Amino acid sequence: MTEPGTEVSLREYGPAVSVPLSAEAGRALAASGILQNATPDPGRIGHWLLRAGSRVGAVRTPGGPVVRIMPKTPVSRLFFLLGFSLDPARAWRDSREGTVDTGAYDDVVPALAHAVERQIDGALRRGVLQGYQEVEESALVVRGRLREAEQIRRHFGRTPPVEIVYDAYTADTAENRILRAATERLLRLPDVPGPVRRRLAHQRVRLADAQPLVRGQELPRWQPSRLNSRYQSALRLAEAVLRGTSPEHRPGGTGPLTVDGFLFDMNQLFEDFVTVALDEALREHGLTARMQDVHHLDAAGLVRLRPDLVVRTRDGRTPLAVADAKYKVEKGDGLLNADLYQALTYATVLGLREAHLVYAAGRRPERFHEVRGTAAGPDGRRMRIYQHSLDLSSDPARLLASLTHIAARLAESSPHPRS
Template sequence: MNSGGAEGDIDGDADWGVIELVEHARPVSRRLPDAVGRELAASRIVEAAPDPYAAGLWTLRAGSKVGAVRVEAAGEEPVTLRITPKVAIGRLFFLLGYSLDPRGWRDGDVDVAQHRELLPALAHAFERQVERALGRGLLQGYQATEEASLVVRGRIREAEQIRRRFGAALPVEIAYDEFTTDIAENRLLRAAVERLLRLPGVPRDVRARLLHQRARLADVTPLVRGQELPQWRPTRLNSRYRHALHLARAILDGASAEHRAGALRVDGFLFDMNKLFEDFVCVALREALAPYGGRGSLQARGVHLDEDDAIRIRPDFVWYGERGTPLAVADAKYKAGRPEGYPEADLYQMLAYCTALGLGAGHLVYAKGNAPHTSHQVRRAGTVLHQHALDLDQEPAGLLSDVAELVREMARGATV
């Protein structure tokens, strides 16, 4: 099917199959099974509404979620939505990588130039990182194990022996540390590999390489769906795994669309560009402010608008001084909501943050769209509300340089 770009783009005579949309582009009309259209509307993957004048046609508009998702209705051909981000795939991966690991990620660590769509690029990038991680063999570590055994190994769990065995000599309840490949790092890699293998749209050559990686991880315990993801911490020993683990977490941690709704099955992978931009801005601000001292708090807690602490507010980023005094506040906004400039509601929200934190200035950070940097001084209050725009299409060095300039504005006059 044709890519959605123009207002009123209608393809009513074509069968459903693959529908291509562009993030925040104009709506398109496509013929869909009613059950699929209703599921898309309910899940908020895209904005979806039936055409009141043409039976079977649905108006679809992509928002901030990008990626690919397939919806299958009983007795119908599956419908695949491919939502392309406006930012280049390579730049998207820089934003993702920097927000996950700002000090260890370099632009070029993930080569996705050959892929124009998000899911194929993600699968390719992850498989290449897994290959680098496992190229020298699987990482091993000590795994705490508790079991009943006929042979004493490690230490005897005396309390459990009495409670479970009632004085019997065998089997023995024991605990020991086993040196094994069945550790959190390998479990995460296996789970992410298997997740990608279930998704539609992974290229055949990448799928073949992922199957090879799954075979390497065959002795690792698979994660049960719904199980809490195992935790790992960076060490010198797992440094070669680090990029692969960060991507695995992104694949597994709430970014997928996979569920059944009655006779429907929804399966896919989506990034929310709002969250990705917010994460990048907050991490980049924290890193750029580090030389100034103090600490940066992402999704700041404990901030209330009223004296009774009944109205809780949560700025995206607050910079605190050494004594815990707020020094600056910022909020990330991926897309301006009005063609003529920034949304006024953002200014009211930032004014509330500044008032609650006792700050004379606040900073709204947008992805560059339809307005340049500007500022407003609030009448009678004197509070200055800054609105900054970051150009995501530029090279990473230029993007981080713009963040550094923004930070200099935030730090001006602040005493840590």
């Protein structure tokens, strides 16, 4: 059996690896859903076949190994996609690699821990943000306002304590709670380098006046403002740690076993990046975009459709084009026909002349298919389905230029004659 503390390295969508695992640890991994496949190896007793899918990062199973999943995309580029998705205005102005500082680390978890710690350090450089919070408590003296209903209910006819409510100027704010929670989350992860771990522990001390978050509860809400502007980049990255991860999986039937770790879903990250970038570029054309817009295939409204992005006129009333992001390689051998059928369905339901598929890689930057049996528009063209391919290995400026070109294509679209 694999001893606790040992490591297994997998590659995103790579071949399955036979690993010695206890039945308990293997079942925990299989039930967690973090791998594409985790099954007993029929050829080797006590071994499990592990194959990674779209999730990258590191997880740890009590009693089992640390499973590290390496991305196909360079880590620096992965964090550019993340940084753009979280803060497009800043990244659009500055498309260099440095929008999220990952240091010299080329693994996901070390790079993430370094990036979050650097962002938090920058946010706290001018001191810990404080704000007014409403406090309700029992006290021996009156401070603030008397809570009359509570006073009567709890202490009717008695002398102090009194039930009061007042506004306290404190560091226990939503912003500081989120930063503290992200710091503590990272300190529990495998693969965090020693120097980064020490700096994270220092940041936790600086945020000690913020109350810890209760696991399982929603994150506290915060509103961007002039006062918390220096916190905003750190907050967006911290929320990505707390919300957009695979923090703890408690698979059914495995008792107290948990799978603890951090994982990016590359499917979701690519979709977020493409739709946010297209939305930003479409604004230059005076158009609006709706992400995950809900529509229905049938008149009864039983079959729901949710295209990644629907382009609309400035007033938002008329759909012009539809786009879907696909974290896969565009091929010309018919293997991705299902994507074309999906795009055709979107265009038909929305009454559009075009649909667009955006792939993470492909043989050609752009190609299209003209759909037989569809009515021709004023330009004599039938309905078209475009397939666009990005090159995630290219530099950020070129990657954004490719999406600007796709946005221009979307902006040229017009409704189908029948609509």
